[in-house]
Each structure stands twice: as structure tokens, then as C-alpha cells.
Amino acid sequence: MPRPTIPRLSPERIRRIGLEIIDTDGLEALSMRRLAERLGVRAASLYNHVSTKEDLLHEIADGVMTAVDVSGFEVDWTTGLRTWARSYRAALIAHPNLVPFLAYGPARRETALRRADAVHGGLTEAGWPQRYATMIGASTKYLVVGSAMGSFSSGFPDDAALYDDRFPHLSRAHLLREHAAEIDADSFELALAALINGLQKQYRELGSNATPKE
Template sequence: MARPRTPMLSVSGIRTAALALVDRDGLEGLSMRRLAQELDVQAASLYSHYRTKEDLLADIANEIMAEVDVSGFASGDWRSGLTVWARSYRAALAAHPNLVPVVAAGPGRREAALRRADAVHGGLVAAGWPARHATMIGASTKYLVVGAAMNSFARGFDDDVQVYRDRYPNLSQAHRLSEHAAEIDDDSFELALSAFLDGLDRTFAALGSDLGAARAAEG
């Protein structure tokens, strides 16, 4: 059988190539024409699989976010559920930082994203959080995770000691930060997550006390 002149396309192959392109060149580097060149096909060939670039990006976002674990909420332990969710969420985003603006966008109508949001919200409410607080906790966790995934504090400093010497005496070791960036970023995220959860513990206890007092007053 003769080999086809046009390479065979698959949805998974298109997604893989598009993600590699975004990882390398950023979101602005992705276009259907550019992707077709990477795959050595005509741009029209892509449209039989994806009508728009936005549809393609949504599919890629779903694939990346499939790694996010919300199963911990089923146990009824909201702190454990949040911890597992936040860590896996950050890991999924940090693996593809150029795609964070797409992945971190609201769930819209994406089925997988809505299932995760439902699991998080339902798990928090089932554990005793009021619905309003559950919504705010979900939002706050997202703010923490997305911020951690998009930027590296340590890598934001120059590794030339002369930049800081004399003029910035309190930053005399700043040139060493980039060398230890991964460790600093991981430990900083864990510190922020721990402080966040400890604060929620106190809020949860206070809510329980207020509810108990209200019930006693009614009785």
C-alpha cells in the first residue's frame, strides 16, 4: 500500500504538538497555521478536528487538569482534601506555566472542570463549611496556587553580586537565590499553604462556636 502524502492526524497528536509549541514559544506562539507547519500538514487539515484554536486550548486544559486530585474531599476531611487538591493543582500548572492563563480560567462549560469544582464545593459543604465560605475557600486556594505556578520569586533576582552590593545591603545574598530557586519556591508554597490552612482551622472553629451559641440562644 502506498504511503499517504499527507501525514495522518489524530486528536492526541494535535494536542501534543500544540502543547509543545506553547511550552516552547508561549501562548502567543500558537496559531493553527503555525501548528500545521509543525505537523507538516495544511492548516485546513486541523479544522476537521478542532474548529478553533480556543477549542484546542480547552481540550489541552482538560488533559492537563486531569492530573489534579480532588478525591481527598470524599473522606470528609476538608483540610486533607484541600492539601491534596492544592499540591496537585500547582504541580499540573507548574509543568506548563505558559498555559496557566488558559488552565486557570473559570470552568465555563468544561465538563471535567465543573466536576472538579463540584467535588471541591460539595466536599467542603459536607464537612460543615457554609456554602458562602466554601466558595471563598475554593477561590482563595486558586489564587494561592495560580500565583505560585505563574511566577518564581527566587528566579526574579539577578545572580550578579554586583547588582546588590553596597546599594542594597539587606539583599547581600540575593544573587544566590536563583541557584536554589526550586527549593525556595517549593518551601515557600508549603509555608503559604500551611498558614492558609491553619487560618481556616481557626475560622472553622469560630463558625462552630457561633452556630452553637445561636442554637443555645434559640433554645
Template sequence: MPRPTTPLLTRPGIRTSALSIIDRAGLDGLSMRKLAADLGVSAPALYNHYPTKEHLLDDVASEIMERVDVSAFAHGWREGLLTWARSYRAALAEHPNIVPFLARGPSRRDASLRRADTVHGGLVAAGWPPRDATMIGASTKYLVLGAAMGSFSRGFVDDVQVYVDRYPALNDAHRLREHADAVDRDSFDFALTMFVDGLAARLAQR
């Protein structure tokens, strides 16, 4: 059979290319025209699969959210919260440029809503009042999104002279960039553990 004159499009292939553009150029760098050029097709060909850029971003976001693990809520709210937050951060850390889109909320995305349902249900089943469960879920999300959107350690420069003369308490700050991945990961885990330990103490007082 003769080879097709244009590449065959699939929704997974379109999502992969779209996410690649977002990783390189950010959300504003993605357009249906640029995506079509990357795929070697005309822009109208994409609309047979995704009628709008928003529909495409929803599917890309859903694909990322499928990597977030909420299964540990079956073993208790504390383990569930820790596993959810760590896997959530890990999924977003691979694609930080899409975090602002995900930060808008789950909208109608099934992957996000299923996870929200599991988190909220797991917390309520463990004895948290629904209002508290909502605030715990929101607070955890704030922690995850904040960690995914920026690096504390990479905000410092590696020149010791910037700090040593005027900011003596920051005399080791120039080393932060060198160990940024470990510092950022461990700082997130420290904050998460303190948060969950505090919640456990509060629940025990009820």
C-alpha cells in the same frame, strides 16, 4: 497496503503538538497554521478535529486538569485542600505558558467543573457555609495560579554586588536563583499550610 501520503491525525496527537508549541512560544505563538506545519498537514485538515483554536485550547486545558487530584476530599476538607492545591500547582508548573488561559475560569470544561464541584461540595460537607466555601476555593486558586505564573527566586540576579552596597538586608539574595526550585516550592507550601491552618482555626471557632 500503500502508506498514507499525509500523516494520520488524532486528537491526542494534535493536543500534544499544540502544548509543545505553547511550552516553547507561549499562547500567542500557537496558531492553527503553525500547528499544521509542525504536524506535516494542511491547516484545513485540523478543522476536521477542532473547528477553532479555542476548542483546541479547551481540550488541552482539560487534559492538564485531569492530572489535578481532588480525591483526598473523601478524607476531609483539610487534606483535600492541601492535595488539590499541591497537585494543581504541580500540573501547571510543567506548562506555565498555558496558565493565563486556565486563569480565565472553567467555562464549560467538564474536567474543571468536576473538580470545582468536588472542592465546593467537600468544603460545604465539612461545615463551611457555601459563600465561605466559594471564597476558599477562589483563594486557593489565586495562590496556585500566582505560584505557577512566576518565580520569586528567579527575579533576583546572582551578582552579590548588586545588593551588598545599597540593600544590606538582601545580602544573600544573589543565592536565590541557585536554589530557585526549592525556594519557590517551599514558599508555596509554607503559604498554603498557613492558609489552611488559619482556616482550620476559624472553623473551630464556629
């Protein structure tokens, strides 16, 4: 009789199925035992490809970061920020359950560190002092991660009677949930535009100084 087919394991397949579990059931749902069951193998087989669950999470997170586009910095720093922020947000929104893990920073993840290096390099090469480049990267990340962590608009109940006379300035808040995706996206763009506009003013002021402070 033919031998039973044993599913082939590969790092790519392990990461893909691991991400599917996180996307469907949340970050805490991922375990080596559950992952092995989904892959149709014994848990011990996974350790030939990944040492720990923590290492696997870093590999999954690094894979998600490949969707983040930093090529805009080759044009100019404002294009770079817009492209980076929008693609970063899109990558996080596609995998919201992974956002809390990604929010801690790049750690030792190769792709994430390369993206951070490109952002910092793009800003400093444009003339931003090192300290400002660090703060701009942090500020943009706060905006992106905050936007991806949850929906502002979806948090309002759609019961019009709830607001009545007690909350007169929220008389149309019951409509927010229906248009949540659009409002949240537009709100992100508004905040991003405000950030970049403010930075452009700061950039001009720094440029007018003979010796800007680091």
C-alpha cells in the same frame, strides 16, 4: 507506486502537539497553520476535529486539568485542600506558558468543572457554608496560580556586588537564584500551611455558632 503516507489525525494527537508548541514557544505561538505544519497536514484538515483555536485551547487546558487530584476530599477537607493545591500547582508548573489561559477559570471545560464541583462539594459536605466554600476555593486558586506564574527567587540577580551597601537587608539575595526551585516550593508550602491553619481556626469558630451565616 505506493501512495504517500498521510499522518493520522486524532483529537489526542492534535492536543498533544498543540501543547508541545505552547510549552516550547508560548501561548501566542499556537496557530492552526503552525499546528498543521507540525502534524504534516493541511490546516483545513484540522477543522474536522476542532472548530477554532479557542476551542482547541480549551481542550488542551482541560487535558492538563486531568492531572489535578481532588480525591483527598474523600478523607477530610484539609487533606483535600492540600492534595488539590499541590497537584494543581504541579500541573501548572509543568506547563507555565498555559497558566495565563487557565487562570481565567474553568469556563465550560468538563474536567475543570468536575474538579471545581468536587472541591466545592468536599468543603460544603464538611460543614463549610456555601459562601465560605466559594471563597476558600478562590483563595487556594490565587495561591496556586500566583505560585505557578513565576519564580520569586529567580527574579533576583546573582551579582553580589549589586546589593552592597544600598540594600543591606538583601546581602544574601544573590544566592536565591541558585536555590530558586527549592525556595519557591518551600514558600508555597509555607503559604499553604498558613492558609489551612487559618481556615481551621475559622472552621472551629463557625462550628461554635448555632446558625453560621451563609
